Each structure stands twice: as C-alpha cells, then as structure tokens.
Amino acid sequence: MNNFTHRCSLDGHNQIVQFFCFNETCHHIRLCCFECYQEGNHFGHPKDVKQASNFLQFIQQTTEFCEEFINNIQKLMDNLQKIFNEFKIKLQNKYIQSVEQLQKQSINQISSYISDAIQFQKEKNQHYQSIFQCINNFQQIITDFNSELKLPSLVEQLQQNSFDQQISNKQQIENKQIYIGFSQIKLLQFVLQSQFQKQLTFSTKYKHRESKVSLNGKMAENGGSCLCDQMIPINQITRFVFQIENSQQCYIGVGFREIMKQNYSSVGVNSGSYLIRNDQKFYSHHEQQNILPFSFKDQDIIIIEVNMKTLQVKWIMASSGESFSLELQESNGLYPCIRAGNISSKVRILEALN
Ligand SMILES: [Zn+2]
Numbered sequence: 001m002n003n004f005t006h007r008c009s010l011d012g013h014n015q016i017v018q019f020f021c022f023n024e025t026c027h028h029i030r031l032c033c034f035e036c037y038q039e040g041n042h043f044g045h046p047k048d049v050k051q052a053s054n055f056l057q058f059i060q061q062t063t064e065f066c067e068e069f070i071n072n073i074q075k076l077m078d079n080l081q082k083i084f085n086e087f088k089i090k091l092q093n094k095y096i097q098s099v100e101q102l103q104k105q106s107i108n109q110i111s112s113y114i115s116d117a118i119q120f121q122k123e124k125n126q127h128y129q130s131i132f133q134c135i136n137n138f139q140q141i142i143t144d145f146n147s148e149l150k151l152p153s154l155v156e157q158l159q160q161n162s163f164d165q166q167i168s169n170k171q172q173i174e175n176k177q178i179y180i181g182f183s184q185i186k187l188l189q190f191v192l193q194s195q196f197q198k199q200l201t202f203s204t205k206y207k208h209r210e211s212k213v214s215l216n217g218k219m220a221e222n223g224g225s226c227l228c229d230q231m232i233p234i235n236q237i238t239r240f241v242f243q244i245e246n247s248q249q250c251y252i253g254v255g256f257r258e259i260m261k262q263n264y265s266s267v268g269v270n271s272g273s274y275l276i277r278n279d280q281k282f283y284s285h286h287e288q289q290n291i292l293p294f295s296f297k298d299q300d301i302i303i304i305e306v307n308m309k310t311l312q313v314k315w316i317m318a319s320s321g322e323s324f325s326l327e328l329q330e331s332n333g334l335y336p337c338i339r340a341g342n343i344s345s346k347v348r349i350l351e352a353l354n
C-alpha cells in the first residue's frame with residue numbers, strides 16, 4: 001500500500017491517512033491520520049490500529065473468506081442438484097410407465113406398482129409442500145443475509161457501472177415511473193427494434209365481434225379474444241411486447257387461429273390459446289402443471305417469447321424480470337393474441353418507450 005494517498009477526512013487535518021482501525025465495535029472513521037490517532041479516537045483498542053500496509057493483507061483475507069464461503073455453499077447446491085437429478089430419474093423410471101411396459105411384468109410386480117402409485121398420488125402434495133417450505137426458508141436466509149450485509153441489487157450495481165452510457169433514455173423511463181432492470185431493458189429495446197414487433201397489428205378480422213381495434217391496429221379493447229395478423233414463424237425464437245393499458249380481466253399470450261376462430265369467447269383446455277391473466281391465472285390449450293404466473297397491472301410492460309424449437313411460450317415482466325412459461329402443443333398456425341374479459345380491458349402493442 002505504498003500509493004495510498006487519501007487525506008484524513010476530519011476538519012483541519014490535512015495529512016495522509018496512516019492508520020486503519022480493525023476493531024470490531026469501533027464507531028469512528030476507520031481511516032485516520034497521525035493527528036486523529038493522537039486525539040485518542042482509537043485509544044481504547046490500540047492493538048487493533050494497524051499501519052496502512054496491513055490494509056492490503058485485510059483485503060486479501062476478505063477476498064479469500066468470501067471465495068471460501070461461496071465455494072462451500074456452491075458445494076451444497078451442487079450436491080442438492082445431484083440428489084434431485086437422481087431422485088427425478090428414479091421417480092420417472094418408476095411412475096412414468098406405458099401399458100406395454102407394465103404388461104411385461106409379473107402379476108405381483110404390477111400389483112405392487114399399483115399400491116405404490118396410490119401412495120404416491122396420495123402423498124405427493126404433502127411432499128411438495130415440505131420441499132417448498134424448505135426452499136422458501138433457504139430463500140429467506142439469503143434475503144436476510146443480503147440486507148444484513150447491505151448488498152446492493154444487481155440492477156443498482158449495473159446502474160452504477162454502465163447504465164448511463166448504455167441507456168440514453170433512462171430519464172424518460174424514470175419519468176414514466178417504470179423501473180426496468182438492466183438486462184430486461186436491453187431485451188426490451190431489442191424486441192422493440194425487431195421487424196416482428198414493428199409490423200405487429202391486432203386483426204380486425206380474426207376477433208370477437210365486440211372487440212374494438214384502434215390506433216392503426218396497435219390497440220385492442222373490449223370484448224373477447226383478438227388475434228394479431230402476423231403468424232409466429234416456426235423453427236425460431238420470436239419475441240413481442242404488449243403494454244397493459246387496463247388490466248381488468250386482461251389476458252395476453254398466443255393462440256392457434258384455426259381453433260380460436262371457432263369461438264372467440266372460450267379459454268382453457270382445447271380452446272386453442274395460451275394466456276396469462278392479470279390476477280395470476282393461466283389458461284392453456286392442453287393440461288399443464290398448476291404453477292402460478294406473476295400478476296400484472298395497468299401500465300405494465302410484458303415481453304412474450306415464443307421458442308418454437310423447444311415449444312415453449314414465456315411471459316417476462318419487463319419491470320422485474322419475473323417470468324412464467326407454458327409448453328405449446330405444436331408450432332403451426334400460432335399468433336399473438338389477447339383476450340379482454342371485461343369491457344375496460346385494453347392492451348397496446350408497444351412501439352417505443354416514451
Ligand atoms: Zn486525521
């Protein structure tokens with residue numbers, strides 16, 4: 001620490017900092033010059049006051065402790081992942097069976113399969129709850145430690161580093177009181193510049209008779225479902241973005257036009273659409289696991305990502321990065337769509353952040 005050139009921060013002291021106090025409970029400024037040392041701020045614990053050269057050692061030690069701490073937890077996490085992977089495979093091997101596979105087994109084996117499956121069905125929720133509780137506790141511990149150590153959020157860190165230069169319209173966004181994380185805002189800008197988003201329009205043909213399309217096809221409101229004119233291309237990832245003008249019973253997502261045009265009022269299984277609703281509900285064309293999506297409200301911006309390779313549709317909340325995914329049954333003939341479940345619900349195809 002030869003080049004430590006900070007000057008003492010106390011009034012009237014204009015000397016270079018020479019000492020560092022490493023006492024656990026000290027409340028004085030820990031960097032001091034010879035003068036403040038003489039004034040006695042750290043007299044109660046002289047053995048904890050070290051020369052500037054010890055500061056380098058202190059930083060190195062902190063770095064090592066931090067790495068060790070992370071490594072130890074990483075090992076626990078890796079081990080947990082390994083245990084879960086094995087557990088998953090064993091469960092699948094046992095309970096995901098076809099009739100053909102089971103027929104090859106003996107009467108006794110099939111009988112015990114049935115007994116075990118009954119028990120599994122009966123107890124699965126209880127086991128899920130225990131695991132859920134455990135993971136929840138884990139999250140809480142991390143959250144508490146975060147705030148105890150006053151760790152800045154990743155968004156804050158990124159903002160400090162490079163937000164200003166990357167995002168020229170940050171001010172505009174703040175004026176709109178939409179707080180958008182760094183990675184989402186890059187994604188959002190990327191989507192807004194895409195050809196698909198730019199040409200996207202709500203259809204005046206493929207919609208519920210009550211549904212009203214305005215602003216050259218950029219706004220839809222009032223009535224049942226309304227599809228967009230542009231089909232989502234197959235074999236690639238397509239993203240588009242909606243802004244919620246009025247979230248009351250508002251549904252957004254994608255749908256198969258050929259199925260939806262038979263009934264623009266229905267949602268859920270066999271209705272041809274994959275939608276999430278403002279109040280944390282989802283509606284899928286086919287059966288899906290019951291995991292809840294995020295809720296959304298007026299003015300929220302939601303990016304929808306359709307991955308035709310993995311047959312997944314994902315909703316991403318621009319402000320928080322929260323996301324929710326559903327599986328798609330197939331890729332052909334899929335269109336962005338909304339459903340206004342209420343006379344007030346209103347959705348805009350976002351064109352720019354302003
Ligand atoms: Zn001083």
Ligand SMILES: [Zn+2]
Binds near residue numbers: 021022023026027
């Ligand atoms: Zn001290």
